[in-house]
Amino acid sequence: MNFFEYRDGEMCAENVKVSDIANDVGTPFYLYSSASIGYQFSQLKNAFNNLDLLICYAVKANTNQAVIKTLAALGAGADVVSEGEMRRALNAGISPEKIVYSGVAKTILEMTFALNQGIYQFNVESGPELYQLSEIASVLGKTANITFRVNPDVDAKTHAKISTGKSENKFGVPWTNVRKICAKASELPGIKLVGLDLHIGSQITDLQPYEEAYTRVAELIQDLRTEGHEITRFDLGGGIGIAHDEDNDQPIHPTEYAKMVERVVGHLDCQIILEPGRYLVGNAGILVSKVVYVKEGGSRKFLIVDAAMNDLIRPSMYDAYHSIVPIIRSDDKRELYDVVGPVCESGDTFATNRQMPPIKSDELVAIRSVGAYGAVMSSTYNTRLLIPEVLVKDNKFAVVRPRPTYNEIIGLDKLPSWLSE
Ligand code: LLP
Numbered sequence: 004m005n006f007f008e009y010r011d012g013e014m015c016a017e018n019v020k021v022s023d024i025a026n027d028v029g030t031p032f033y034l035y036s037s038a039s040i041g042y043q044f045s046q047l048k049n050a051f052n053n054l055d056l057l058i059c060y061a062v063k064a065n066t067n068q069a070v071i072k073t074l075a076a077l078g079a080g081a082d083v084v085s086e087g088e089m090r091r092a093l094n095a096g097i098s099p100e101k102i103v104y105s106g107v108a109k110t111i112l113e114m115t116f117a118l119n120q121g122i123y124q125f126n127v128e129s130g131p132e133l134y135q136l137s138e139i140a141s142v143l144g145k146t147a148n149i150t151f152r153v154n155p156d157v158d159a160k161t162h163a164k165i166s167t168g169k170s171e172n173k174f175g176v177p178w179t180n181v182r183k184i185c186a187k188a189s190e191l192p193g194i195k196l197v198g199l200d201l202h203i204g205s206q207i208t209d210l211q212p213y214e215e216a217y218t219r220v221a222e223l224i225q226d227l228r229t230e231g232h233e234i235t236r237f238d239l240g241g242g243i244g245i246a247h248d249e250d251n252d253q254p255i256h257p258t259e260y261a262k263m264v265e266r267v268v269g270h271l272d273c274q275i276i277l278e279p280g281r282y283l284v285g286n287a288g289i290l291v292s293k294v295v296y297v298k299e300g301g302s303r304k305f306l307i308v309d310a311a312m313n314d315l316i317r318p319s320m321y322d323a324y325h326s327i328v329p330i331i332r333s334d335d336k337r338e339l340y341d342v343v344g345p346v347c348e349s350g351d352t353f354a355t356n357r358q359m360p361p362i363k364s365d366e367l368v369a370i371r372s373v374g375a376y377g378a379v380m381s382s383t384y385n386t387r388l389l390i391p392e393v394l395v396k397d398n399k400f401a402v403v404r405p406r407p408t409y410n411e412i413i414g415l416d417k418l419p420s421w422l423s424e
Contacts, residue, residue, distance in 0.1 A: 006036040007289055007369065012332045014369060018398040021291055021330050025367055028391055028402060030293040031310035033378050035065075035403075037073050037396040039287035040374075044077045047279065050257035053265060055274045059103050061241045062088045064280030064375035065288070069394045069403035071095035074283065080123070082241070082278040086113045093120065103238065103276060105152070105202070107132075107173055114139045114147075124148045124276075126200045126238060128175055133188060140193025150198040150238055151185065153178050153223065155216040159204030159242065162321050168203025168216060175201065181223055185232055196232055198273065199224055202240030205281060208254035210263055213239075217267045224271055237268055238276035245285040247372045248326045281375035288374025290315055290390075291330070294364050295345065303341050306362060311344025312351040313384040315370060315377050319350040327353060330367035333360035342368075346385050378404070383412055 007016055014021045017038050024034060048058060059080040062071060066088065071081070072095040080101025081092035092102055099121045104113075107128045114136055117125065127133050127149045140147040154175030157168045167174045176184055181199070188196045203216050217239065224234050244254045264275065292310035299305075317323035327342050337358040344351040353370060362368065378392055389412075392404040 006039040016395040050261035061280030137191040150200040157216040165205040198236030200238030206244040207242040208244040237273040241278035243282040285375035290370040311346040
């Protein structure tokens with residue numbers, strides 16, 4: 004479902020004209036649709052109706068409080084990877100009993116904070132982490148519920164930089180070592196082994212790697228039960244891919260995914276935990292930008308827009324494709340453009356040789372499918388201001404993170420005494 008549709012030739016976000024928001028807020032800005040988030044969440048939830056399910060939104064995809072709160076109101080829990088993310092989730096009203104903690108390098112301070120909050124589960128990734136957690140939990144007189152993140156050595160068939168389930172990746176316990184580490188865990192104070200988890204990568208567009216990984220870990224769960232471990236949870240991770248082009252359908256449909264999960268792991272009777280990030284918020288966001296200049300280069304035509312790689316790093320970092328469309332629809336004959344930003348790097352390119360209708364300076368364009376890993380990965384490189392985030396609900400919109408001022412950005416630096424006197 005597309006919540007950024009053209010009406011009378013003009014793009015709307017739900018029931019608000021994108022150009023009205025641009026006039027109010029100024030460009031560039033991120034624009035999110037509440038209805039899109041709600042739709043994605045309920046699609047996933049309904050697909051898993053037959054299973055005991057906890058959806059833990061991978062907060063890292065979009066940490067805006069308004070976005071987390073929208074999901075919290077729908078009943079989502081959270082998957083967090085830092086104390087900061089856990090604080091954001093708690094602050095947005097997600098109860099600690101619905102929060103799981105992932106990540107390869109949880110520090111003593113982070114473990115202490117999470118234990119004191121009464122977190123639902125730690126996804127533990129190594130022996131050293133296990134011992135550390137046992138020690139801290141014991142000191143605090145608490146019990147940490149843990150799952151072990153298994154590295155199933157499966158190729159998720161996604162971009163190398165977001166692939167996490169192969170044996171050469173830093174993530175998880177090698178699947179051949181899992182039984183040994185579970186035996187260790189059952190002897191340690193302050194630790195209660197409750198399940199296994201995995202996360203094999205992000206932007207996965209094929210069910211086959213998931214099935215391979217889940218099958219492998221399901222067998223491990225049965226082995227562990229035979230060895231006397233009480234395994235009640237299976238955390239399947241995140242990674243469901245989305246279409247980055249509005250002409251394409253969702254590559255993995257939730258019902259197909261749920262059917263496969265039921266078939267492969269349903270018999271275990273575990274609580275199923277999902278950690279989707281991009282699936283929930285990716286297509287709920289666009290980046291609205293204004294064309295500054297149209298430049299005829301030596302061999303190409305450049306659309307130079309006012310957003311840049313510091314606002315959206317995905318194309319330069321992962322060669323990611325994002326559809327780019329004008330806010331005012333045009334059926335004029337397409338031309339080829341390179342869409343680039345103002346930053347002094349050739350990598351500051353959103354699209355190359357892209358077919359678009361003729362566009363002039365001052366016109367607005369939308370870079371689509373940027374609700375996940377967009378704003379959260381932005382920076383102030385080139386001393387460009389972080390761009391505002393705006394949330395739409397039906398015919399209302401609100402700035403949910405304002406544009407900072409130059410003084411706020413420059414004021415973060417402090418001069419040492421020898422330069423300020
Ligand atoms: N669970 C764990 C343990 C993860 O590491 C991640 C993402 C997720 C869940 C959520 O994955 P998702 O459902 O969003 O695919 N910056 C990259 C994506 C990095 C993903 C990192 N881990 C990008 O822009 O494509």
